[in-house]
Amino acid sequence: MSGLPLPDRAAVVAMLARYGDRPSEAVPESLGSLELTWLIAEFEQSYQIELDLDDDRLDAVRTVDDATGLLRAAVEAARTAGAART
Template sequence: MSGQPDLGRADLVSMLAELTGKPVDQVPHRVGSMELAWLVHLVEQRYDTRMDLTDDQLAGIRTLDDALAVFHTCLTASADG
């Protein structure tokens, strides 16, 4: 993988649709703790990495866009390291 992960918002929406059994157009923008744990698990599997998220990072994730920004930071650091 190059320096930038190919993870996008649509990927996260698709992952949450799988969890909830809802169509992608009905997946909520807000992310709860269960949804966040699911996303972290799937992203770690997809990229064969471990994202060691800090308490501050976790506390800052309330939406899909928040999650995407944090995941990009972690995946980019992992790819560079």
């Protein structure tokens, strides 16, 4: 897991751009529930990390920056868990 890059804002915007096949510039700052659901599925597939998010954590994600923070935290947690197993 240590080799996983931390997703930055540009990576999150690129993932969101694939939703609806649109340019990165067309991705809005605020996220709807369908975009967030799609982003999480895309992230889990790309990073091979399963997110276990409760409703409170999902409800707190309203913007691209919120999503970036959430996904970065998931990668960091996966790294920590992987390091603990070795």
